[in-house]
Amino acid sequence: MAVIGWIGLGHMGGPMAAHLVAAGHEVRGFDLDEAACLVAAERGVQVCESIADAVSGADAVFTSLPGNDHVRAVYAATGGVWATAPSQALLLDTSTVDVDTSRWCHAESAAHGFAFVDSPISGGIAGAERGSLTFMLGGDPDAVAAARPLVEPMAAHVFDLGGPTLGIAAKLANNLMLFVSLVGVAEGAALAASLGLDPVRFHEVASASSGDSWPLRTWYPAPGVVETSPANRSFDATFSAALAEKDLSFAVAAGEASGLHTPAAELALEQFRRLASEGYAGKDASLVAKYPPADGTVPGFDPEG
Numbered sequence: 001m002a003v004i005g006w007i008g009l010g011h012m013g014g015p016m017a018a019h020l021v022a023a024g025h026e027v028r029g030f031d032l033d034e035a036a037c038l039v040a041a042e043r044g045v046q047v048c049e050s051i052a053d054a055v056s057g058a059d060a061v062f063t064s065l066p067g068n069d070h071v072r073a074v075y076a077a078t079g080g081v082w083a084t085a086p087s088q089a090l091l092l093d094t095s096t097v098d099v100d101t102s103r104w105c106h107a108e109s110a111a112h113g114f115a116f117v118d119s120p121i122s123g124g125i126a127g128a129e130r131g132s133l134t135f136m137l138g139g140d141p142d143a144v145a146a147a148r149p150l151v152e153p154m155a156a157h158v159f160d161l162g163g164p165t166l167g168i169a170a171k172l173a174n175n176l177m178l179f180v181s182l183v184g185v186a187e188g189a190a191l192a193a194s195l196g197l198d199p200v201r202f203h204e205v206a207s208a209s210s211g212d213s214w215p216l217r218t219w220y221p222a223p224g225v226v227e228t229s230p231a232n233r234s235f236d237a238t239f240s241a242a243l244a245e246k247d248l249s250f251a252v253a254a255g256e257a258s259g260l261h262t263p264a265a266e267l268a269l270e271q272f273r274r275l276a277s278e279g280y281a282g283k284d285a286s287l288v289a290k291y292p293p294a295d296g297t298v299p300g301f302d303p304e305g
Helices: 013-022 034-042 051-055 068-076 099-111 124-130 141-154 166-194 199-207 214-219 241-257 263-277 285-290
Strands: 003-007 026-030 060-063 090-093 115-118 133-137 155-160
Touching: 003 013, 003 051, 013 026, 013 034, 013 060, 013 124, 013 141, 026 051, 060 068, 068 099, 090 099, 090 141, 099 115, 099 166, 099 241, 115 133, 115 141, 115 166, 124 133, 133 141, 133 166, 141 155, 166 199, 166 214, 166 241, 166 263, 166 285, 199 214, 214 285, 241 263, 241 285, 263 285
Parallel strands: 003 026, 003 060, 060 090, 090 115, 133 155
Antiparallel strands: none
16 A cells, blocks of 8 residues: 555545545645644544655655645645655646646656656545546556556546646546536526426436536536535535636636637636626536526525525
């Protein structure tokens, strides 16, 4: 079994690290959030007081962080991963970052003598808890081969996408599709309700028809239809509007850099930015369901709650 350093013990990283503990690995974790550390400790993670303590003697180091700046700081800072981890440790970043940051991680890790695999994930908090995530791996073949058995205890699916940054490329393209689909689900649900359809019956129809999609099955924006829907809990976040805005902005930027036109993604991105401007950045991304109705109301959402 491996010694694993884990940086970032939040809603995703905490349960993921716990699955590695359950698989028999020794996991040493670090996070600035004391509450997250307490939860991780209850799940068997050895909580450390610094990055250096977490990665000391590690065979592999995972990072699970909110965004570009956090990833760059954790790797490059004095006392960060490159400065304190043993050079033989395999580095895996599960964060969703932009392509430039992923490319930088690969290049600078190699310059510091490390193997690095971009290892983004899909499946959300529920997938992290169940150990049913999809991992998208990008890197040199030997590094990806070494990464696979480490990520399997957390995963239902593991994909080797090829060389450096192709994991994050798959993640950004996938999330573009997800959030465009989510806006379509929000508009279709509103249309069905406005025409008098019972939401449960309509969901049954769409789930068995060409309107089916992951957000339809997981985030249908009406209470009492889908157990996992944030609409059952006043749109408390399972995947926040702020994170949706971040991920989709990276995808749109990547499209622009490739010379692509992505008007549907840009429309979805505008809606997540609008949620943030209205003070709902911490609410679930599926709260875009408030925009199709003329009065901005959506069943299950209490704007005062």
